[in-house]
């Protein structure tokens with residue numbers, strides 16, 4: 001049985017039938033790629049917004065490694081018309097109500113910065129699991145949009161399944177973090193590889209089991 005995520009239809013079914021989405025053929029997880037989700041002009045505007053308001057990225061569990069996630073994060077203003085339009089467009093594509101989305105964020109990686117292998121779910125065995133999941137539940141789906149293509153490096157690598165995705169301006173990745181039984185799927189382990197040259201900008205929208213806020 002598929003986990004209820006507040007959507008009328010299972011997001012994988014919806015994404016499979018959406019024109020322009022490509023399902024990566026994998027047994028282990030539902031991973032979709034959608035090119036040109038946004039155009040260059042919109043991506044450029046979002047990159048500017050990220051540059052204006054960035055702070056060091058944080059992480060729920062850095063596994064004792066201060067260098068685990070070295071990027072910068074921007075809490076985007078959900079009232080900005082372009083940001084609001086992107087949130088609505090993601091909800092329309094996935095069928096997951098925008099109310100289940102955490103506040104959408106931008107991430108910026110300078111040369112040498114990375115996000116080491118992790119899953120986007122909160123660890124059910126972790127000390128802070130209840131604090132993170134009490135209200136809105138576990139993370140379900142992740143939507144990640146590349147806002148540019150750095151000159152070198154910065155790919156997203158799913159280690160366990162051996163799949164590497166190269167950043168391209170406007171390209172969207174969407175995947176289900178949970179297995180069919182609703183528990184975190186270990187095959188979703190992924191990393192933002194080190195940027196070697198240039199700067200990498202992405203948007204991240206994480207969805208929860210229940211409405212957020």
Ligand SMILES: O=C(O)CCC(=O)C(=O)O
Pocket residue numbers: 107115120144154155156157190191192193202204
């Ligand atoms: O930067 C990437 O390619 C991956 C980012 C990521 O995994 C995240 O923000 O959760």
Ligand SMILES: [Fe+2]
Pocket residue numbers: 118119120190
């Ligand atoms: Fe991630």
